[in-house]
Amino acid sequence: xxxxxxxxxxxxxxxxxxxxxxxxxIPRHDTVYWYQQGPGQDPQxxxxxxxxxxxxKGSIPDRFSAQQFSDYHSELNMSSLELGDSALYFCAxxxxxxxxxxxxxxxxxxxxx
Amino acid sequence: DAKTTQPTSMDCAExxxxxxxxxHSTISGNEYVxxxxxxxxxGPQYIIHGLKNNETNEMASLxxxxxxxxxxxxxxxxxxxxxxxxxxxxxxYNNNxxxxxxxxxxxxxP
Numbered sequence: 001x002x003x004x005x006x007x008x009x010x011x012x013x014x015x016x017x018x019x020x021x022x023x024x025x026i027p028r029h030d031t032v033y034w035y036q037q038g039p040g041q042d043p044q045x046x047x048x049x050x051x052x053x054x055x056x057k058g059s060i061p062d063r064f065s066a067q068q069f070s071d072y073h074s075e076l077n078m079s080s081l082e083l084g085d086s087a088l089y090f091c092a093x094x095x096x097x098x099x100x101x102x103x104x105x106x107x108x109x110x111x112x113x
Numbered sequence: 114d115a116k117t118t119q120p121t122s123m124d125c126a127e128x129x130x131x132x133x134x135x136x137h138s139t140i141s142g143n144e145y146v147x148x149x150x151x152x153x154x155x156g157p158q159y160i161i162h163g164l165k166n167n168e169t170n171e172m173a174s175l176x177x178x179x180x181x182x183x184x185x186x187x188x189x190x191x192x193x194x195x196x197x198x199x200x201x202x203x204x205x206y207n208n209n210x211x212x213x214x215x216x217x218x219x220x221x222x223p
Contacts, residue, residue: 004156033209042200042216043157048209056209090156099141101147104156 002026004105006091009020010110012083021076021108025093031055033092033102034066043090049074050096081112115190117170117201122218125195133217135201137183146177148186149213150197156199157213160186192222 005024013019031050035043036059044059048069052077060066062083068074078085088109092102118136125131137146140184147162159167161175163184174187190196200216 015166031209042213043151045212046212050209052174058210088154092156096207100157101162102157102211103159106156 004091004093004103006089006105006108009106010032010109010111012113014113015081015083017112019080019081019110021078021089021091023074023076023091023093023105025072025074026095026103029093029095029103030072031094031096032068032072033094034060034074034076034109035090035092035104036090037107038084039087044104046076069102078110083112086110086112091113104113117203119201119214121215122220123186124220125191126220127193127221127223128190129159131191131201131219131221132157132185133186133201133219135186136156136183137201137203140181140203141205144203145206146175146184147202147204147211148173149200149202150195151200151216152194152197156180161194161197168194172185193218193223195219196221207217 033048034046037043046060048056052068058070061068064078066076090107092104094102148160149157151157161176177184198216198218200213
């Protein structure tokens with residue numbers, strides 16, 4: 001079965017640079033979520049989109065923004081990167097037509113040097 | 114969303130049942146119990162969820178007490194590949210802000 005696709009899988013950036021992470025949800029899923037997981041920490045919810053509109057907002061820094069496009073893929077844009085942004089970034093998708101359980105992608109490991 | 118409490122860690126022998134408890138004494142009537150697991154640095158994996166009835170799927174069983182204040186995830190025949198951090202999460206059906214707590218680190222031993 002098709003899963004959530006994230007790209008790139010690994011990304012190395014320097015401080016103050018920008019980064020864009022991409023997420024392709026499971027086909028026919030209408031909701032996308034972004035999570036950040038720092039070293040040794042649990043995943044933290046950042047933001048979600050339903051039908052291309054922001055639906056919920058968590059602990060997403062103002063330096064980050066995200067959007068969902070007409071084909072339902074989503075991009076997380078991160079600017080003025082800081083060392084503390086080094087983390088795993090997971091995207092998940094779900095469908096309200098189901099039980100709204102979230103299916104996670106393999107993650108993007110961002111390293112800021 | 115209601116807060117959950119789980120043991121920090123548990124061990125289980127390979128081939129035996131793993132029973133992972135979760136307390137959620139402040140759960141509301143419209144909140145579901147979801148279980149996810151995360152195998153080292155992989156994306157969290159959905160396991161099962163329930164409202165008030167016991168549930169079973171190909172991965173696990175979920176037993177919810179009658180007062181809904183606690184639940185138990187049961188892996189009937191644990192394998193080494195079940196070693197992971199297991200998260201019990203309580204949330205309403207349409208709440209997108211899913212809060213991962215500390216979870217239980219399950220180690221399955223040969």
